[in-house]
Amino acid sequence: MSGKWRAGWLALYRLLVLAAGLAVLEVLCAADIIDRLTMQPPHQIAIDLVHLIASGGLTRPILRTMSNAVIASVMALGAGIVLASIIHRIPPLRQALDLVFSTWYAVPVLAFYPLFIVLFGLGNLPQILIGFMQGVVAVIVSMLDGLDRVPRVLRKLARTQKMTPLETALLITLPAAAPWILTGAKLAIMFSIIGVVASEFLMARDGLGFEISYAYNNFDNARMYPLIVLVIAFSVLVNSLLFRWETHLLRQRGLKP
Amino acid sequence: MTSFTVRTGVLLLLLLALAGIWELLFLYAGEEALRSPLDTILALVALLKTELFWGHLMETARAFAMALTIAVVTGLTLGLWLGFHRLSGEILIPMLVGFASIPKVVLYPLVLLAFGLGLPAKVAFGTMFGIPPIALSTISAVNNIRPVLVKAGRVLGLGPAAMARIILIPAVMPEIMTGLRVGFSLCLIGTILGEMFAARRGLGYLLMTAIGLHDVSLIMALTLFLTTVAVCASAVLLSVDRRLRRRL
Numbered sequence: 001m002s003g004k005w006r007a008g009w010l011a012l013y014r015l016l017v018l019a020a021g022l023a024v025l026e027v028l029c030a031a032d033i034i035d036r037l038t039m040q041p042p043h044q045i046a047i048d049l050v051h052l053i054a055s056g057g058l059t060r061p062i063l064r065t066m067s068n069a070v071i072a073s074v075m076a077l078g079a080g081i082v083l084a085s086i087i088h089r090i091p092p093l094r095q096a097l098d099l100v101f102s103t104w105y106a107v108p109v110l111a112f113y114p115l116f117i118v119l120f121g122l123g124n125l126p127q128i129l130i131g132f133m134q135g136v137v138a139v140i141v142s143m144l145d146g147l148d149r150v151p152r153v154l155r156k157l158a159r160t161q162k163m164t165p166l167e168t169a170l171l172i173t174l175p176a177a178a179p180w181i182l183t184g185a186k187l188a189i190m191f192s193i194i195g196v197v198a199s200e201f202l203m204a205r206d207g208l209g210f211e212i213s214y215a216y217n218n219f220d221n222a223r224m225y226p227l228i229v230l231v232i233a234f235s236v237l238v239n240s241l242l243f244r245w246e247t248h249l250l251r252q253r254g255l256k257p
Numbered sequence: 258m259t260s261f262t263v264r265t266g267v268l269l270l271l272l273l274a275l276a277g278i279w280e281l282l283f284l285y286a287g288e289e290a291l292r293s294p295l296d297t298i299l300a301l302v303a304l305l306k307t308e309l310f311w312g313h314l315m316e317t318a319r320a321f322a323m324a325l326t327i328a329v330v331t332g333l334t335l336g337l338w339l340g341f342h343r344l345s346g347e348i349l350i351p352m353l354v355g356f357a358s359i360p361k362v363v364l365y366p367l368v369l370l371a372f373g374l375g376l377p378a379k380v381a382f383g384t385m386f387g388i389p390p391i392a393l394s395t396i397s398a399v400n401n402i403r404p405v406l407v408k409a410g411r412v413l414g415l416g417p418a419a420m421a422r423i424i425l426i427p428a429v430m431p432e433i434m435t436g437l438r439v440g441f442s443l444c445l446i447g448t449i450l451g452e453m454f455a456a457r458r459g460l461g462y463l464l465m466t467a468i469g470l471h472d473v474s475l476i477m478a479l480t481l482f483l484t485t486v487a488v489c490a491s492a493v494l495l496s497v498d499r500r501l502r503r504r505l
Contacts, residue, residue: 013348013493038370049452095268099492106491108449111480114468118290119282167311190358197360202467209363218365233362239358240351 001061040225049226058211058230065196065207068124071190072131079132080139085169087140088147104137113199127199127207135188135193142187146180147173179250186242193235208234270452292477301478313485315458320376321448324383328444336436337393350396357389362450366457370453379451386447387440394436398429431501438494446489465490 019043022042028034029041041050052058088130109130112196152171158168200209208231215224276294283291292300304310339346339353364385370406372378410424452461460479467475 010347013354015346017352039367043303059393092263095264096271099268099495100271103442103488104489106429106445106487107484108446110446110450111464111483114464115291115480117361118473119286122365135300162352193362194358198362198450201360201362201365211367212363228363228367232359235358237362238356243354 002046011227025147036223037219040221044135044156045225045229048222049229052223052226058208058227061206061208061211062230064124064161065209067198068127068207069189069193069196070087071124072128072196073135073185073256074134075128075132076139076188076192077181080136080184080188081143082138082145083179084140084147085173088144089133094144097187101137101141109133110202111199117203122203122205127196130199131192131195134191138187138191139181139184140183142180146177146184147181150176179246182246182249186246190235190239190241197231270307272369289474292474297477297481300474301481304475304478304482313458313460313463317448317452317461320379320452320459321383321445323376324380324387324448325441325444327380327384328391328440329386331384332391332436332440333395333433335388336392336433337399338398339392340396346396348394353389353392357393357449361385361447363455365451368451371392372455372456376456376458378455379448379461382442382451382455383448386450387444390443391436392434392439394439395429395433398432398436399468401432402428418497431498434494438491441494442487442491445490451481 023040024037031041034179042253062240075209087097098217112133113130116129120126120129126224154176155168158172163171176185196207201213202209204210208227211225212227212231215227260320270405283293300483335353339349361382365382368378368381368385371383405421406424406428412419415423449459451460453458453465456462460483464476466472466484467479
């Protein structure tokens with residue numbers, strides 16, 4: 001019970017920190033230290049956001065960004081699981097790829113975006129591919145980690161029951177590696193959102209990232225700031241939901257207190 | 258030694274496969290969209306001989322060095338504070354994790370309006386990318402210090418300075434190094450992204466101009482250069498990282 005109370009207090013403190021930050025911004029705006037052309041005061045941004053959402057003008061870009069991010073993360077998850085299963089069986093390949101995986105997130109993936117546009121046109125595919133490239137390696141790495149930890153006795157059990165490789169995967173390895181697959185899925189979803197929004201921002205015809213850069217280029221602060229707030233709120237929300245789900249599942253398995 | 262030879266061999270094969278896929282893509286897409294691997298390397302060599310390139314490179318290097326310094330100092334301070342002070346940690350760590358999950362490009366208008374076009378804006382951008390991984394891994398390093406080590410120090414009657422030098426720093430170093438490696442990479446990506454939007458100089462700016470002019474050779478040569486540099490730097494840091502971990 002005291003744990004719950006403590007969590008409540010912590011959440012309250014967190015809200016207070018956030019409120020203090022907003023209050024500082026509000027005062028700076030009111031005192032004209034930040035002028036209106038640079039940034040609207042926070043309460044104005046909140047009002048604009050409500051208006052924007054109520055007008056329904058954001059439904060299309062939100063749906064576009066979300067569907068692209070979903071497609072990218074599903075692709076990353078599927079390809080990641082399959083690739084990891086193959087790589088796990090071939091140790092020398094894994095040793096060599098280890099270097100690729102550990103340096104993958106150092107590669108400026110967005111630098112490939114222009115190439116993708118030239119190759120595939122300015123549709124949804126380039127954004128999805130960037131989201132996929134951001135996500136897939138995280139899935140592979142955590143899936144390999146999970147496969148390493150499948151208890152040997154379970155593999156032996158599969159052999160004694162003369163299971164086919166498909167049966168072994170469905171009944172033994174995948175369920176045993178589930179917590180690590182979930183960690184991979186969490187990262188894939190987050191990285192896909194980041195990749196899709198960032199590429200929309202660079203060059204696209206649609207989506208939340210595009211809307212922000214369009215509003216910015218037109219000095220449309222009344223539209224830009226609410227959009228930025230929306231993207232931030234959206235990614236923080238998704239992230240915290242995934243985090244809760246992960247903690248819940250790990251507790252069920254007794255992997256976390 | 259043999260495992261090393263095998264690994265180098267497989268790595269070479271991988272590079273060859275990559276070049277093969279690239280060549281096939283080139284054959285499929287044609288001169289209009291891509292350059293072949295060989296042409297790209299030639300274009301890069303030609304680019305490396307121009308003074309223009311080195312000017313932009315130095316500009317990027319300067320911004321990156323500044324961003325990395327700020328990110329390392331801020332990230333370590335933040336990480337040590339939130340790691341050792343429990344209440345601040347419990348309040349602020351979720352907010353830090355939240356910040357890490359934001360697609361930071363969308364903050365670019367804010368950064369630009371706050372700092373204007375130029376060096377401070379791209380440094381701010383690089384810093385923003387670099388701080389979260391460094392801070393988060395420092396926090397987890399501090400949380401993972403084994404209590405028995407601290408107890409051993411206390412039993413031996415170590416003062417605060419000796420405790421830090423002999424016990425705490427060696428205990429947290431490997432994990433912090435991992436954070437520094439990731440922070441280094443993200444800081445570089447952030448700086449280049451910052452240059453793509455918020456600068457008139459630097460490699461990111463050069464890439465953006467190339468995209469605007471549809472100069473495929475330049476786009477590909479620059480992408481190859483940036484990727485190679487990023488991967489090599491990351492590989493060097495990775496080997497330092499592994500050596501530190503093995504010592505523990």
